[in-house]
Amino acid sequence: MAGTRFAPGPAFGRSRVPGMTAEVEMRDFSNDHRWLSINTATVRKQGNLVEIVDALARHGIRGISPWRDQVADVGLDRAVKAVRDAGLELSGYCRGGMFTADAAHLEEARDDNRRAVDEAAALGAPCLVLVVGGLPQYSRPGSTPSKDLAAAQTMVEEEIGVLLDHARKAKMPLAIEPLHPGYAADRACVNTMRHALDICDRLDPAKSGDVGLAVDLYHVWWDYELFDQIRRAGRSRILAFHVCDWLVPTNHLLLDRGMMGDGVIDIRKCRAAVEAEGFAGYSEVEIFSQDNWWQRPMDEVLSTCIARHKTVV
């Protein structure tokens, strides 16, 4: 399945992209949702993983990106079977990471991440998404509190290197997800594509594709270097592409993400940029929205995702 990641979509064509100076070659999403994937966090309050898989099949959605806790909730074997029986492809597996820990919690973190790689392989994921962790007391609770963010960043890089050995044996690419700087303390101290790519360059100078990025627009849309860093990443480093929208105002730092089109991100311009590098995988919708989308029926959320995928992604 990993091989499908860069397979061209069925309908390439020339589209005019707002904000870009020339016409660019990008896939036409307006007629179908072949390249829509749903990250299961988007409907996590509305059903368990098996129910989500059923709903995706009902809506003709072909891509899914499950979260580990939702897989654990139904059991790995049942999750594997449900995904396979529904004919779904994974666009990623969420998530490994939380690498920052004190010495007493380090082995626990390493074991946990090796298991995440193995689960991703069992599910046929094209990559394991990494939310790398912030300060150790938040990433691995019980760890000695620290304010040393630089030390956390160093540890993240070392531990991705450690995990990479296991991931290579399992043929599971690792996708570092730069998270919005608002999460630097507690979730991820890698907050820009530049930083994530610096890490990739050091760990995998050959650009083998074994380590790359999950580009989630919610986290990186604001960056004045976004388009330069997408070019720098290139085809071998862009392992996943996540969309939602940034709302103004944003009422909660974590749980108030917007449906595509409801916020200020020029999503199509960003998709054009990753596709210009050769990315031709799924456009994965990941929305944490405690007061809005998590309150609506699953079918309504999925129908809306399909509609917005066609019109604004």
Added chain:
Amino acid sequence: MAGTRFAPGPAFGRSRVPGMTAEVEMRDFSNDHRWLSINTATVRKQGNLVEIVDALARHGIRGISPWRDQVADVGLDRAVKAVRDAGLELSGYCRGGMFTADAAHLEEARDDNRRAVDEAAALGAPCLVLVVGGLPQYSRPGSTPSKDLAAAQTMVEEEIGVLLDHARKAKMPLAIEPLHPGYAADRACVNTMRHALDICDRLDPAKSGDVGLAVDLYHVWWDYELFDQIRRAGRSRILAFHVCDWLVPTNHLLLDRGMMGDGVIDIRKCRAAVEAEGFAGYSEVEIFSQDNWWQRPMDEVLSTCIARHKTVV
């Protein structure tokens, strides 16, 4: 007064800074609060500007950084007199900016910024702090809505260049404040020191000091390039230094900033870095805190600022 900006403090000494590998030369703040300045937003709910000036004098605080709306509220002449009579020095004037506007609102934005420069000069500020604006519909309400952040960034740079002519005549340095990426859409689309310094390099390659940065740790603490960019900025580009703290969790994107020591920022390490470049001005406390510090008596807030200035700044 601008000349005092880089005057050495009275008590230099060698201090051991946590997280730094060697002893560094930095001012000793533990015995007095000579280099404490209060940004008036910190106590904006507790009194008007004249009342704040009185309170600062009562607490032996020598630095102040007023906001324009608070100055306007008591009148510029009265503000100038109050500050002068109390023997206060300004560490900055907040704020110019909001440069992004559609054509119909552009002249209004330019007039507004020229007035901000003139007010800063009248008050004897060492610099005018610039919050540059985000998308035009938020920066200058009524402007045509746009999602083109790159265009906003281009406009910001051009308009700082336009304002710079007036600012140079008024001998008023412009301090670009990179704001946390959480404010990219609505307040400032310059979100990293790297971006702000790129702008400075283009507008003032001679490093005259006419344009530089306000380094507010709340906005830049998370950046893996923070210390590299502080070194790049150097003495001529660091015009102001603002402190508060990043709370975990942060309950409001704008109005839940922490008192120094209550969050996760290693403030002293950051101060050591700017002082290593030659910065020897005020450490300005700017805390927006609707549910905590804005609810407490002004004297309690100021006493706490003094105590934390000595122990954690």
